[in-house]
Amino acid sequence: QKEVEQDPGPLSVPEGAIVSLNCTYSNSAFQYFMWYRQYSRKGPELLMYTYSSGNKEDGRFTAQVDKSSKYISLFIRDSQPSDSATYLCAMSVSDNNDMRFGAGTRLTVKP
């Protein structure tokens, strides 16, 4: 079983929809949770970072962490065609570089 599981999609939504992206994990020691966005043929870029449980909001993006369920989510409000990309979740035990990534969910937002 992989340490981090992520539904690969693809996920297709109309412009303006609310998008929910999710990851589950098995290692209860994970404390640092991140979401990356990766456009086609580019390197990933950090979108959101959360420590331990709780919510974090940044513009149209909200990250949620539920450590009791070992489940994290990224919500995108008022989705735009420019949000079309692959979204990767990542997590680590301590605040170092040893991160574990999900396989990524490919999202398409149609105009």
Added chain:
Amino acid sequence: NAGVTQTPKFQVLKTGQSMTLQCAQDMNHEYMSWYRQDPGMGLRLIHYSVGAGITDQGEVPNGYNVSRSTTEDFPLRLLSAAPSQTSVYFCASSHRKRGTYEQYFGPGTRLTVT
């Protein structure tokens, strides 16, 4: 700032050949990492470095060597290429920000081993 640069962008190798993937960053970051990305597997950490002269193994280090003689450069060496090493390789540099490490990724090197 160029950020993180990687060369080459594409490479085809024959089984058994060796080569070095180059990575450089101009942000004076202490931390650098190498990942491989395969379909359905996500990014997997190969090796990382917490500073010049210090390297450590990640999740999938076998078949790869690294060294870090300067802050700027972190080359990845494939000793004897195998078809299983066909992948997209990303180099990243990072610094501490808001309690964690914010990583900046390069554009990637697409490697095919035949």
